[in-house]
Amino acid sequence: MNLDAFAGCLSSASCLITQTSAGLIIGMLLFLVACGVTLIFGVLGVINFAHGAFYMLGAYLALTAYQLTDSYLAAVLCAAAGVGLFGVAFDRLFMSRVYNSNVLMQLLVCYAFVLILDDAVKMIWGAEFQSMGMPAAFALRPLHVLGGLVPPFYVFLVAVTIAIAIALGGLIERTLFGKIVRAAAVNRQMVSALGINTSLLYASVFGLGALLAGAAGALAAPVRSATPGMGVSILIESFIVTVIGGMGSIAGAFTAAVLLGLVRSFGSIGFPLFTDGLMFGLMVIVLLIRPQGLFARGSA
Amino acid sequence: MAHSDFGRPGRRSVLKAGLVTGATLAMPFVARGASKQPIRIGQPSILSGRIAQLGISSRNAAQMVVDAFNAAGGLDGRTIELISRDSKGKPDEAARVVRELINNDGCQIILDSEASSGAFAVQEVVRETGTLCIHADSETTSLTADPKIRAPNAFRCARQVLHDSIVGGSYAAGIAKAQGLKRWMTCSPDYVYGRDSSSEFLDYLKVFEPSVEAVGATWPKLFAPDYTENVTRILETKPQALYSALYSGDLVSFIDQGNLYGLFDQVKFFAINMADYTTLHAVKKLPAGIYSCNRYLSTFPATKSNAEWSAAYDKRYNVLPLNWAWQNALAMQFLVEAIKKTGSDDGKVLAGALRGMTVESPFGAKGTVTMRAEDQTIVDYAIGWGVTIPQAPFVEGMEAADWTVIAARETEWKKQKGWA
Numbered sequence: 186m187n188l189d190a191f192a193g194c195l196s197s198a199s200c201l202i203t204q205t206s207a208g209l210i211i212g213m214l215l216f217l218v219a220c221g222v223t224l225i226f227g228v229l230g231v232i233n234f235a236h237g238a239f240y241m242l243g244a245y246l247a248l249t250a251y252q253l254t255d256s257y258l259a260a261v262l263c264a265a266a267g268v269g270l271f272g273v274a275f276d277r278l279f280m281s282r283v284y285n286s287n288v289l290m291q292l293l294v295c296y297a298f299v300l301i302l303d304d305a306v307k308m309i310w311g312a313e314f315q316s317m318g319m320p321a322a323f324a325l326r327p328l329h330v331l332g333g334l335v336p337p338f339y340v341f342l343v344a345v346t347i348a349i350a351i352a353l354g355g356l357i358e359r360t361l362f363g364k365i366v367r368a369a370a371v372n373r374q375m376v377s378a379l380g381i382n383t384s385l386l387y388a389s390v391f392g393l394g395a396l397l398a399g400a401a402g403a404l405a406a407p408v409r410s411a412t413p414g415m416g417v418s419i420l421i422e423s424f425i426v427t428v429i430g431g432m433g434s435i436a437g438a439f440t441a442a443v444l445l446g447l448v449r450s451f452g453s454i455g456f457p458l459f460t461d462g463l464m465f466g467l468m469v470i471v472l473l474i475r476p477q478g479l480f481a482r483g484s485a
Numbered sequence: 486m487a488h489s490d491f492g493r494p495g496r497r498s499v500l501k502a503g504l505v506t507g508a509t510l511a512m513p514f515v516a517r518g519a520s521k522q523p524i525r526i527g528q529p530s531i532l533s534g535r536i537a538q539l540g541i542s543s544r545n546a547a548q549m550v551v552d553a554f555n556a557a558g559g560l561d562g563r564t565i566e567l568i569s570r571d572s573k574g575k576p577d578e579a580a581r582v583v584r585e586l587i588n589n590d591g592c593q594i595i596l597d598s599e600a601s602s603g604a605f606a607v608q609e610v611v612r613e614t615g616t617l618c619i620h621a622d623s624e625t626t627s628l629t630a631d632p633k634i635r636a637p638n639a640f641r642c643a644r645q646v647l648h649d650s651i652v653g654g655s656y657a658a659g660i661a662k663a664q665g666l667k668r669w670m671t672c673s674p675d676y677v678y679g680r681d682s683s684s685e686f687l688d689y690l691k692v693f694e695p696s697v698e699a700v701g702a703t704w705p706k707l708f709a710p711d712y713t714e715n716v717t718r719i720l721e722t723k724p725q726a727l728y729s730a731l732y733s734g735d736l737v738s739f740i741d742q743g744n745l746y747g748l749f750d751q752v753k754f755f756a757i758n759m760a761d762y763t764t765l766h767a768v769k770k771l772p773a774g775i776y777s778c779n780r781y782l783s784t785f786p787a788t789k790s791n792a793e794w795s796a797a798y799d800k801r802y803n804v805l806p807l808n809w810a811w812q813n814a815l816a817m818q819f820l821v822e823a824i825k826k827t828g829s830d831d832g833k834v835l836a837g838a839l840r841g842m843t844v845e846s847p848f849g850a851k852g853t854v855t856m857r858a859e860d861q862t863i864v865d866y867a868i869g870w871g872v873t874i875p876q877a878p879f880v881e882g883m884e885a886a887d888w889t890v891i892a893a894r895e896t897e898w899k900k901q902k903g904w905a
Contacts, residue, residue, distance in 0.1 A: 190721070200721050207717040214711075303533075312537035314734030316741065318769025327747050334720060336745035408742050409710050410734040410767070414534055414573075418710055453714035454721060457703055460714065 191455025202333025204450040210339045212446025213346035217401035219423035219430070220353065220438045221394030227370045227433025228390045231280060232288065234295035236423065237416025238302040239395045243268045243402025244411040245310050248317050257320035257407070264403035265396045272395020273388045280391065281384065303413045314412040323407070342404055349400070350439050357435060366390060370433060425464060429471045431481025440479060523566035524559075524830045526551075526820070527586030529579050529607060530598035530622075532571035534708065536733040538763045539809040543598035543622060544569045545802050546810035550817035560824055568592060572603055574708070579603030583610045593617070593830050594820060598813055601625040601678040602707070605634075612636040617832030619839075621816040622809050624649070625678050626685065629862040630904055638836055641862040642816035644808075646681045648868060649757060649778055651894045652886040653728075654689025656870040657755055660776065661694045661726065666753055668700045670724035672715055672739070674731055675704035682730035682757065689894070690728075700724050705731070705739070712739045716746050724752055732758035737767045744770055760871070762805040765879045775873040777880060780808035784878045786867045786885070790847035811848045815863070818844055819856060850888055864888065 194200035218240050225233045243264040250256075250263035275298065283290050323338035357363040369376045369386055377383045401419075409415070426445055430437025445464055452460040471479060528547060531540035548567055555564040568590050572579035579599050586592040587610075595618040597607045604623030611618040618639045620628060626647040629635050660666065671687065673679035687699050701722040703715040716739075719727060731739050736758055743749060749772035758764065759777035779785045783795030783805070794814070798806040806814075823838040824830060841858035848854060850867045857864045868891075871883035899905035 194721060203717050203720060207713045211711060211713055307533060312533045312541065313763070314536075314538070314737065314767065316734075316737050316767045316769060319741065319744065324770065327745065334717075334746050338745055405710075408738065408745065410738045410741075412534055412537075412708075412734055415710060418708075450714050450717060453703065453718045457701075457718065461706075 186456055186459070188455060191451070194451065194454045197332075199332030199334075200454070202330050202335065204454065205447065206333070206335045206339060206343075208447035208450035209343050209443065210446070211449050212443040213343050214401050214405050215419065215422055215426050215445060216350065216439050216442035217346060217397050217404070218419050219426035219442055220350070220435050221397040222420075222423050223427045223430065223433055223435065223438045224397075225391055225394040226427070228366055229280075229284065229387055231284065231291055232295075233280075233391075233394065234292055234420070235275070235298045235302070236394070236398050237418075237420030238299045239268050239272060239398035239416070240402040240405075240419055241306065241411070241413070241416040242271065242302060243399030244406045244409070244415065245306055245315075245402075246399065247403035247406045248310070248315055248411055251317055251320075251406070257322065260317075260406070261400060261403040264406075265400040268399025268402070269392045269396030272398075273392035275395070276388050276391035277384075281387065284387075299416070306413045310411075312413060314410040316410045317406040319407045338407065345404065349397070350435070353397075353435055362389075422464070425468050427478075429468055429478060431478025434478065434480035437478055437480030521562055523564045524594070524824065525566050525568060525590060525592040526594045526596050526817075527583065527590060527592030528567055528569040528596045528598050529572045529582040529586065529603065530569060531574040531600065531603070532569070534574050536574065536600070536708075536735075539600075539622070539733060539807055540571070540598060542804075542807040542810040543813040546798065546806060546812075546814035547596055547598070547621075547817040549798065549801065550814055550821060554821045560828065560830070563830075565821070565824075567596070569598075572599060574600065574603065576603045576606040580606040580610050583607050584614075587614055587616055593832060594835070595619075596621055596813065596816055596820070598622050598809065601628070602676050604628060605677070608634065608636060608639055611639055615832065617835055619816045619820065621813045623678075625681050627677075627681070629860045630899065630902075632904060635860065638832060639861065640819075640836075640839055640856060642819055642856070643812045643863070644866060644868065645862060646678065646685055647895060647898060648864075648886075648891050650682065650685035650689050651891050652868045653686050653755070653757060653778055653870060654691075655693045655890070656884060657686070657690050657726070657728070657776070658693030658697075660753070661690070661697055664753070666726040667697055668724045669697050669726050669728065670700055670719055670722055670752075671702045672719060672727060672729045672731065673702075673704065674707045674735060676707050679704065679707075679730045683728060686728050686730075686755075686757070692894075705735070708735060710738070712742045715739070716743050716748055719748065719752070720746060726753040726755060728755045728757070730757055732761070733764060734767070736764055740768050740772065741770075744772065749775070758808075759873055760880045761807050762879075763807055765873070771873060771875045771879075773873065773875060776870060777873055779867065779869050779871070779880065779883065781806055781811050782878065782880060782883075785869055785871075785880070785883050786847075786850065788847060788852070790852075794847045815844075815846055815848055815854060815866075818846065850885065864892070 222236050246267045247260040247264035251260035283294050325337045327334040327336045426441040430441035448463050449460050452463040530543050551565045551567045570582045572582050597620045601623040604620045620641045622643050624646045627634050629641045671683040673683040703718050705715050755776045757778045759775050761780035783792050823835045827834045827838050839856050843853050843855040846854045848866050850865050854863050854866050868886040869883040871880040
């Protein structure tokens with residue numbers, strides 16, 4: 186514990202800028218993965234334990250697309266679309282068969298796919314780690330803001346994620362599709378009784394969640410080396426985000442992801458040996474005070 | 486007249502006699518067949534995940550030595566069979582794999598190609614089973630230096646943190662003195678190797694340059710995906726120099742993320758594990774001027790035999806060898822030499838031969854490497870520090886270590902610990 190350093194950081198503009206931007210970047214990638222988890226759970230009632238594998242798939246697809254096209258934009262789009270389509274296929278071929286099964290069966294199917302996808306990645310891309318490297322457009326010196334350092338790539342990443350969050354919020358809150366999704370989250374049978382094709386709806390939601398995980402993998406690829414099994418750690422953190430934010434809440438996922446990111450970045454200054462503990466501690470506090478999560482409606 | 490069978494062999498007796506005779510006659514062939522059984526060596530290693538390329542290079546290098554031994558006729562026709570298994574970098578899985586190799590696959594010898602996290606688990610299994618083991622990748626000093634952890638049937642054929650720290654501390658102290666680097670920080674993986682490496686490096690840095698000060702440390706988890714919080718903590722602490730024992734994909738991610746903040750323009754970076762080919766190639770924007778120890782370089786030691794070994798490995802696997810490759814090649818060479826010398830595959834006999842054995846090696850500081858008898862670990866291997874450059878040969882200005890200095894400091898250190 187280093188409270189002097191922590192207090193010093195809080196009173197220094199440069200430290201506040203650097204650590205806040207670091208917290209935001211950690212939080213933004215978490216959000217992209219967690220909002221897929223929360224969306225799928227909110228509508229389908231399924232906890233998708235394979236979501237981390239989608240993130241990994243996104244990173245690898247982006248890597249290949251980048252090597253083929255030399256365009257980072259194309260890499261992100263290919264990865265997001267590719268993983269989104271994979272998510273639709275995964276839902277239709279496998280998950281749809283266990284929607285009405287107990288959670289253990291769903292867990293088993295998801296876990297099997299985690300292992301299968303890890304092995305598939307090893308066979309296709311090899312067992313070794315791979316690095317995309319920073320695209321030329323972002324290989325710039327960090328920006329100096331009030332003495333703090335902010336990398337241009339992270340500014341881009343935060344901006345893209347906020348844009349995605351706003352678009353997603355708009356989609357859910359202001360469109361017919363969003364209304365149907367929200368209705369399905371409350372009462373699936375009624376939505377089905379009204380003649381809405383719920384199979385298509387579920388596949389769309391699953392695909393959208395997968396697309397977001399794929400986009401997160403692609404956005405992380407320039408700074409995080411890709412390796413089989415890389416989805417596990419982010420999956421655990423995104424579950425924490427989902428629990429803190431409230432299962433099924435996009436706004437909750439965003440708030441919780443930013444909160445976790447800031448806890449990690451500022452925690453590393455004041456409590457460098459206890460940053461993971463702080464993260465779980467935050468989750469425990471939220472569970473004690475508001476068991477359903479910060480933004481979820483109703484009781485847990 | 487009653488017919489007497491006395492003295493006349495019955496059908497059952499004939500069958501019994503035939504079986505006994507047949508078995509007796511067949512015995513030499515059975516025995517000879519048994520003696521032609523391969524000598525099975527089990528190799529737990531990390532063959533998947535972010536440091537899989539190290540495990541794969543371990544398997545590749547050991548297999549080259551095995552193939553050469555087998556091609557030369559083996560031990561009176563008995564070949565070596567190397568059975569490699571993936572532990573996925575998990576200590577519990579490493580222990581399970583080793584038990585499986587010994588109990589199910591009948592391995593008489595374990596070539597442990599685990600990182601330190603797994604090697605300590607392997608050590609406890611082989612201590613219990615009494616199986617001969619050579620740890621080929623764990624660098625944590627206590628594995629063989631601490632008498633409580635050391636096992637009579639376990640050897641280490643890998644570089645050692647203490648040796649690297651003495652050399653690194655001495656090298657870094659010279660640079661600290663010349664450039665006025667007083668404020669030092671460390672960023673190493675949060676497990677036994679990272680902790681040992683950082684603390685022993687700082688200890689020797691202070692021995693050789695007492696004016697330096699450790700101003701902070703940050704401990705990312707092994708295989709951490711994100712180092713942003715570590716990078717920003719380093720920036721906030723404002724050290725003049727940074728030491729890191731991160732390695733492989735973790736080091737690549739750390740450098741990629743550090744580059745975004747211009748970290749390496751602001752601190753002198755001493756990354757002990759930088760000078761390994763996969764890492765050097767994987768970093769897309771390798772900052773110039775990183776100080777590193779040689780992990781494996783075909784140009785250090787600058788000998789014909791080292792260059793030839795590297796070329797042979799590259800030719801066979803179409804990739805350059807790594808630090809774990811030379812250690813495993815050497816470990817297997819020690820085993821092969823012991824098998825040849827004793828004509829045995831018995832663990833106790835081989836262990837006796839291994840203690841104090843010296844072999845000619847491309848990886849020796851002066852052409853040979855010795856398995857020191859007192860603590861069953863190798864000495865006299867090539868260690869040097871230099872500065873990275875973005876293109877081949879990737880490291881220049883290599884300064885070779887003096888083993889008389891290492892030995893003297895090591896003895897002193899062991900006395901302080903009460904391990905001498």
